[in-house]
Amino acid sequence: MKNIFRNILAVALISGFASCTDEQDLKFLDNAAEFRILSPVSGDAVVLSPETPTNPGLSMTWEDMDYGTPTQVTYTVQVDKSGDNFDNPVDLVSTNNTYVTVTSDxxxxxxxxxGLTPFSQGGLEIRVKSxxxxxxxxxxxxxxxxxLVTPYSSELPKLAVPGNHQGWNPPTAPRIASSAFGQTDYEGYVWLDGGFKFVGPDAAGNYNWGNTDWGDDGSFSGVLAESGESDITATAGYYRVNANTTTLLYTIVPTNWGIVGAATPGGWDNSTPLTYNPSTQKWEGTVVMTAGGxxxxxxxxxxxxLGGDPDGDDSMNYGGPDLSVDTAGTYNVVLDLSNPRKYSYSVTLQ
Known part of the structure:
Protein backbone atom coordinates (compact mmCIF):
# COMPACT_ATOMS: atom_id res chain seq x y z
CA MET A 1 0.00 0.00 0.00
CA LYS A 2 2.81 2.35 0.88
CA ASN A 3 4.47 1.63 -2.44
CA ILE A 4 1.23 2.42 -4.29
CA PHE A 5 0.94 5.71 -2.39
CA ARG A 6 4.53 6.62 -3.19
CA ASN A 7 3.94 5.94 -6.92
CA ILE A 8 0.82 8.09 -6.98
CA LEU A 9 2.68 10.91 -5.21
CA ALA A 10 5.58 10.70 -7.68
CA VAL A 11 3.20 10.90 -10.64
CA ALA A 12 1.46 13.89 -9.07
CA LEU A 13 4.73 15.69 -8.47
CA ILE A 14 5.94 15.03 -12.02
CA SER A 15 2.60 16.21 -13.44
CA GLY A 16 2.69 19.29 -11.26
CA PHE A 17 6.25 20.06 -12.33
CA ALA A 18 5.27 19.68 -16.00
CA SER A 19 2.29 21.97 -15.48
CA CYS A 20 4.47 24.61 -13.87
CA THR A 21 6.95 24.30 -16.69
CA ASP A 22 4.16 24.71 -19.25
CA GLU A 23 2.85 27.78 -17.43
CA GLN A 24 6.32 29.30 -17.32
CA ASP A 25 6.75 28.66 -21.04
CA LEU A 26 3.40 30.24 -21.78
CA LYS A 27 4.28 33.24 -19.64
CA PHE A 28 7.66 33.57 -21.35
CA LEU A 29 6.03 33.52 -24.78
CA ASP A 30 3.21 35.84 -23.77
CA ASN A 31 3.70 39.36 -25.17
CA ALA A 32 0.69 40.78 -23.36
CA ALA A 33 0.97 44.49 -22.66
CA GLU A 34 2.40 45.48 -19.30
CA PHE A 35 1.57 49.20 -19.55
CA ARG A 36 -0.45 51.50 -21.79
CA ILE A 37 0.27 54.13 -24.43
CA LEU A 38 -1.86 57.14 -23.42
CA SER A 39 -1.50 59.27 -26.56
CA PRO A 40 -1.91 59.32 -29.47
CA VAL A 41 -4.70 56.80 -30.01
CA SER A 42 -5.12 54.30 -32.80
CA GLY A 43 -6.42 55.94 -35.95
CA ASP A 44 -4.70 59.29 -35.43
CA ALA A 45 -2.92 60.41 -38.59
CA VAL A 46 -0.16 62.68 -39.83
CA VAL A 47 0.97 63.86 -43.27
CA LEU A 48 4.72 64.51 -43.30
CA SER A 49 6.36 67.14 -45.50
CA PRO A 50 9.96 67.70 -46.61
CA GLU A 51 9.33 71.44 -46.17
CA THR A 52 8.91 71.10 -42.39
CA PRO A 53 11.43 68.45 -41.30
CA THR A 54 11.78 69.75 -37.71
CA ASN A 55 8.05 69.96 -37.02
CA PRO A 56 6.66 67.35 -34.60
CA GLY A 57 5.69 64.20 -36.46
CA LEU A 58 4.72 62.21 -33.38
CA SER A 59 4.09 63.22 -29.75
CA MET A 60 3.63 60.32 -27.35
CA THR A 61 2.91 59.72 -23.68
CA TRP A 62 2.63 56.41 -21.82
CA GLU A 63 2.30 54.96 -18.33
CA ASP A 64 5.23 54.16 -16.06
CA MET A 65 6.36 50.55 -16.10
CA ASP A 66 6.55 49.38 -12.46
CA TYR A 67 9.33 46.82 -11.89
CA GLY A 68 8.47 46.56 -8.18
CA THR A 69 11.56 48.38 -6.97
CA PRO A 70 12.91 51.90 -7.49
CA THR A 71 15.04 51.76 -10.62
CA GLN A 72 15.70 53.85 -13.71
CA VAL A 73 13.73 52.56 -16.67
CA THR A 74 14.76 53.01 -20.31
CA TYR A 75 11.90 53.31 -22.78
CA THR A 76 12.42 52.64 -26.50
CA VAL A 77 9.72 53.57 -28.98
CA GLN A 78 9.51 50.90 -31.69
CA VAL A 79 7.62 50.98 -34.99
CA ASP A 80 6.78 48.50 -37.71
CA LYS A 81 4.50 48.34 -40.71
CA SER A 82 0.97 47.27 -39.79
CA GLY A 83 0.54 43.53 -40.10
CA ASP A 84 4.25 42.69 -39.72
CA ASN A 85 3.85 41.88 -36.00
CA PHE A 86 7.12 43.60 -35.07
CA ASP A 87 9.14 40.88 -36.81
CA ASN A 88 11.82 43.47 -37.53
CA PRO A 89 10.94 46.55 -35.46
CA VAL A 90 12.63 49.89 -36.08
CA ASP A 91 13.87 51.62 -32.91
CA LEU A 92 12.69 55.20 -33.20
CA VAL A 93 13.98 56.85 -30.01
CA SER A 94 15.01 55.96 -26.43
CA THR A 95 14.37 58.00 -23.28
CA ASN A 96 14.06 57.72 -19.50
CA ASN A 97 10.89 59.81 -19.59
CA THR A 98 7.34 58.65 -20.22
CA TYR A 99 6.87 61.08 -23.07
CA VAL A 100 8.67 61.95 -26.29
CA THR A 101 8.33 64.18 -29.36
CA VAL A 102 9.75 62.89 -32.66
CA THR A 103 10.50 65.24 -35.57
CA SER A 104 8.83 64.76 -38.93
CA ASP A 105 12.18 63.97 -40.51
CA GLY A 115 8.23 49.67 -45.47
CA LEU A 116 5.63 52.42 -45.89
CA THR A 117 5.21 53.84 -49.40
CA PRO A 118 6.07 57.53 -49.96
CA PHE A 119 3.13 59.87 -50.56
CA SER A 120 0.63 57.16 -49.61
CA GLN A 121 -1.03 56.79 -46.22
CA GLY A 122 -0.03 53.60 -44.42
CA GLY A 123 -0.45 52.07 -41.01
CA LEU A 124 2.51 52.24 -38.65
CA GLU A 125 2.22 50.09 -35.53
CA ILE A 126 3.86 51.67 -32.48
CA ARG A 127 4.79 50.19 -29.11
CA VAL A 128 7.10 51.12 -26.24
CA LYS A 129 9.69 48.67 -24.92
CA SER A 130 10.89 49.14 -21.34
CA LEU A 148 -1.58 56.49 -39.93
CA VAL A 149 1.43 58.09 -41.60
CA THR A 150 1.87 59.60 -45.07
CA PRO A 151 5.65 59.73 -45.56
CA TYR A 152 7.59 61.48 -48.30
CA SER A 153 10.71 60.82 -50.31
CA SER A 154 13.23 63.29 -51.72
CA GLU A 155 14.92 60.47 -53.64
CA LEU A 156 13.85 60.32 -57.29
CA PRO A 157 12.89 56.85 -58.55
CA LYS A 158 15.61 55.41 -60.78
CA LEU A 159 16.40 52.71 -63.31
CA ALA A 160 19.78 51.06 -63.68
CA VAL A 161 21.39 50.95 -67.14
CA PRO A 162 23.58 47.83 -67.22
CA GLY A 163 25.31 46.85 -70.43
CA ASN A 164 28.48 46.24 -72.33
CA HIS A 165 29.79 49.64 -71.17
CA GLN A 166 30.19 48.35 -67.58
CA GLY A 167 30.09 44.58 -67.63
CA TRP A 168 26.33 43.97 -67.49
CA ASN A 169 26.23 44.40 -63.71
CA PRO A 170 23.00 46.10 -62.49
CA PRO A 171 24.19 46.96 -58.94
CA THR A 172 27.07 49.09 -60.27
CA ALA A 173 25.35 50.37 -63.42
CA PRO A 174 24.73 54.10 -63.99
CA ARG A 175 21.23 55.35 -63.23
CA ILE A 176 18.56 57.40 -64.94
CA ALA A 177 15.88 59.15 -62.84
CA SER A 178 12.25 60.14 -63.20
CA SER A 179 11.11 63.75 -62.82
CA ALA A 180 9.22 63.05 -59.56
CA PHE A 181 7.96 60.27 -57.34
CA GLY A 182 5.22 58.36 -59.15
CA GLN A 183 6.44 59.46 -62.59
CA THR A 184 7.95 57.07 -65.13
CA ASP A 185 9.76 59.57 -67.41
CA TYR A 186 13.33 58.49 -66.68
CA GLU A 187 16.32 60.52 -67.92
CA GLY A 188 20.06 60.61 -67.48
CA TYR A 189 23.42 60.81 -69.24
CA VAL A 190 25.38 57.61 -69.77
CA TRP A 191 28.53 56.57 -71.60
CA LEU A 192 27.40 53.63 -73.76
CA ASP A 193 29.36 51.18 -75.84
CA GLY A 194 27.31 48.34 -77.34
CA GLY A 195 24.25 46.60 -75.92
CA PHE A 196 22.37 47.61 -72.76
CA LYS A 197 19.01 47.29 -70.99
CA PHE A 198 17.05 49.00 -68.22
CA VAL A 199 16.56 47.33 -64.81
CA GLY A 200 14.19 48.46 -62.06
CA PRO A 201 14.73 48.10 -58.29
CA ASP A 202 13.18 45.42 -56.12
CA ALA A 203 11.11 46.23 -53.03
CA ALA A 204 14.29 46.80 -51.00
CA GLY A 205 15.72 49.19 -53.59
CA ASN A 206 18.32 46.78 -54.97
CA TYR A 207 19.10 46.45 -58.67
CA ASN A 208 19.69 42.90 -59.85
CA TRP A 209 18.86 40.57 -62.71
CA GLY A 210 15.56 38.94 -61.88
CA ASN A 211 13.93 42.31 -61.21
CA THR A 212 11.70 43.87 -63.85
CA ASP A 213 13.80 44.81 -66.86
CA TRP A 214 13.18 46.35 -70.27
CA GLY A 215 14.87 45.87 -73.62
CA ASP A 216 14.01 46.67 -77.22
CA ASP A 217 10.83 45.11 -78.64
CA GLY A 218 12.83 43.85 -81.61
CA SER A 219 11.86 46.63 -84.01
CA PHE A 220 14.75 48.88 -82.93
CA SER A 221 12.49 51.89 -83.44
CA GLY A 222 12.56 53.25 -79.88
CA VAL A 223 9.93 50.90 -78.41
CA LEU A 224 10.52 49.12 -75.08
CA ALA A 225 9.38 45.64 -74.14
CA GLU A 226 9.31 44.33 -70.59
CA SER A 227 11.75 41.43 -70.32
CA GLY A 228 12.60 42.20 -73.94
CA GLU A 229 14.90 39.65 -75.51
CA SER A 230 16.65 42.26 -77.67
CA ASP A 231 19.36 44.49 -76.24
CA ILE A 232 19.25 48.16 -77.08
CA THR A 233 22.47 49.05 -78.87
CA ALA A 234 24.65 52.14 -79.21
CA THR A 235 28.04 52.92 -80.69
CA ALA A 236 30.62 54.21 -78.22
CA GLY A 237 29.71 57.68 -76.97
CA TYR A 238 28.07 59.85 -74.33
CA TYR A 239 24.26 59.82 -74.61
CA ARG A 240 21.24 61.53 -73.18
CA VAL A 241 19.04 58.53 -72.36
CA ASN A 242 15.26 58.78 -71.94
CA ALA A 243 12.97 55.85 -71.13
CA ASN A 244 9.31 55.84 -70.18
CA THR A 245 8.10 52.58 -68.65
CA THR A 246 4.46 53.59 -69.07
CA THR A 247 4.45 54.65 -72.73
CA LEU A 248 7.19 52.06 -73.42
CA LEU A 249 9.23 54.49 -75.52
CA TYR A 250 12.93 55.35 -75.30
CA THR A 251 15.45 57.62 -77.01
CA ILE A 252 19.23 57.82 -76.95
CA VAL A 253 20.85 61.00 -78.27
CA PRO A 254 24.64 61.25 -78.63
CA THR A 255 26.04 64.42 -77.03
CA ASN A 256 29.33 66.29 -77.04
CA TRP A 257 29.30 69.22 -74.64
CA GLY A 258 30.79 72.68 -74.78
CA ILE A 259 30.48 76.11 -73.20
CA VAL A 260 29.02 79.02 -75.16
CA GLY A 261 28.23 82.70 -74.54
CA ALA A 262 29.55 86.24 -74.38
CA ALA A 263 32.11 85.17 -71.77
CA THR A 264 33.59 82.44 -74.01
CA PRO A 265 36.01 82.59 -76.97
CA GLY A 266 33.29 81.62 -79.50
CA GLY A 267 30.65 84.06 -78.23
CA TRP A 268 27.05 82.95 -78.59
CA ASP A 269 27.60 81.39 -82.02
CA ASN A 270 30.26 78.70 -81.47
CA SER A 271 30.72 76.41 -78.49
CA THR A 272 34.15 75.98 -76.93
CA PRO A 273 34.38 72.17 -76.62
CA LEU A 274 34.88 70.38 -73.34
CA THR A 275 36.43 66.92 -72.97
CA TYR A 276 34.74 63.95 -71.31
CA ASN A 277 36.80 62.50 -68.46
CA PRO A 278 35.79 58.82 -67.94
CA SER A 279 37.48 58.74 -64.52
CA THR A 280 35.40 61.57 -63.09
CA GLN A 281 32.44 61.07 -65.48
CA LYS A 282 32.47 64.84 -66.05
CA TRP A 283 33.06 67.19 -68.97
CA GLU A 284 36.12 69.34 -68.30
CA GLY A 285 38.18 72.07 -69.94
CA THR A 286 40.43 75.06 -69.41
CA VAL A 287 38.82 78.13 -70.96
CA VAL A 288 39.95 81.76 -71.18
CA MET A 289 36.84 83.78 -70.33
CA THR A 290 35.83 87.42 -70.10
CA ALA A 291 33.24 88.85 -67.73
CA GLY A 292 29.80 88.00 -69.07
CA GLY A 293 27.16 85.37 -69.56
CA LEU A 306 21.58 73.96 -69.80
CA GLY A 307 21.44 77.20 -67.83
CA GLY A 308 20.59 78.36 -64.32
CA ASP A 309 18.29 76.84 -61.70
CA PRO A 310 15.41 79.32 -61.17
CA ASP A 311 13.11 76.67 -59.61
CA GLY A 312 15.67 75.82 -56.92
CA ASP A 313 15.61 72.04 -57.39
CA ASP A 314 19.42 71.78 -57.27
CA SER A 315 19.67 71.02 -60.98
CA MET A 316 20.55 73.14 -63.97
CA ASN A 317 17.51 73.69 -66.19
CA TYR A 318 17.13 73.00 -69.88
CA GLY A 319 16.88 76.42 -71.51
CA GLY A 320 17.52 78.00 -68.10
CA PRO A 321 18.75 81.57 -67.59
CA ASP A 322 22.29 82.60 -68.46
CA LEU A 323 25.11 81.82 -66.06
CA SER A 324 27.90 84.37 -65.63
CA VAL A 325 31.41 85.18 -64.44
CA ASP A 326 32.36 88.62 -63.12
CA THR A 327 36.10 88.47 -63.65
CA ALA A 328 38.13 87.84 -66.81
CA GLY A 329 40.74 85.09 -66.63
CA THR A 330 41.53 81.44 -67.25
CA TYR A 331 38.94 79.10 -65.76
CA ASN A 332 38.76 75.41 -65.01
CA VAL A 333 35.29 74.53 -66.34
CA VAL A 334 33.48 71.37 -65.20
CA LEU A 335 30.04 70.12 -66.23
CA ASP A 336 28.72 67.20 -64.16
CA LEU A 337 25.81 65.25 -65.68
CA SER A 338 26.57 62.00 -63.83
CA ASN A 339 23.84 62.50 -61.21
CA PRO A 340 20.54 62.10 -63.11
CA ARG A 341 18.32 65.19 -62.97
CA LYS A 342 20.79 66.85 -60.58
CA TYR A 343 23.00 68.49 -63.18
CA SER A 344 25.67 70.87 -61.90
CA TYR A 345 28.73 72.85 -63.00
CA SER A 346 31.67 74.79 -61.68
CA VAL A 347 33.93 77.50 -63.14
CA THR A 348 37.05 78.05 -61.07
CA LEU A 349 39.43 80.93 -61.75
CA GLN A 350 42.99 79.64 -62.07
Missing part, protein backbone atom coordinates in the same frame (compact mmCIF):
# COMPACT_ATOMS: atom_id res chain seq x y z
CA UNK A 106 12.97 61.21 -37.99
CA UNK A 107 9.50 59.70 -38.23
CA UNK A 108 9.68 59.82 -42.02
CA UNK A 109 12.94 57.89 -42.05
CA UNK A 110 11.57 55.26 -39.69
CA UNK A 111 8.36 54.94 -41.71
CA UNK A 112 10.28 54.33 -44.92
CA UNK A 113 12.59 51.86 -43.16
CA UNK A 114 9.53 49.99 -41.90
CA UNK A 131 14.15 47.77 -19.95
CA UNK A 132 16.30 48.21 -16.84
CA UNK A 133 20.00 47.97 -16.17
CA UNK A 134 23.05 47.86 -18.36
CA UNK A 135 23.04 45.80 -20.43
CA UNK A 136 19.30 46.20 -20.91
CA UNK A 137 17.23 43.43 -19.35
CA UNK A 138 13.71 42.63 -18.16
CA UNK A 139 12.03 43.66 -21.42
CA UNK A 140 8.39 44.65 -21.08
CA UNK A 141 6.08 46.02 -23.77
CA UNK A 142 3.24 48.52 -23.89
CA UNK A 143 -0.05 48.29 -25.71
CA UNK A 144 0.20 48.74 -29.49
CA UNK A 145 -1.42 51.56 -31.44
CA UNK A 146 -1.77 52.07 -35.19
CA UNK A 147 -0.67 55.52 -36.36
CA UNK A 294 27.42 81.76 -70.73
CA UNK A 295 25.61 78.43 -70.94
CA UNK A 296 26.41 74.82 -71.68
CA UNK A 297 25.10 73.14 -74.80
CA UNK A 298 25.42 69.84 -76.64
CA UNK A 299 26.56 69.25 -80.20
CA UNK A 300 27.18 72.96 -80.89
CA UNK A 301 23.43 73.55 -81.35
CA UNK A 302 20.65 74.89 -79.13
CA UNK A 303 18.56 71.70 -79.16
CA UNK A 304 19.99 70.64 -75.78
CA UNK A 305 21.29 73.44 -73.55
Missing amino acids: ALNGASLAA TVGSPASEEKFSTVITY FKFRANNTWDIN
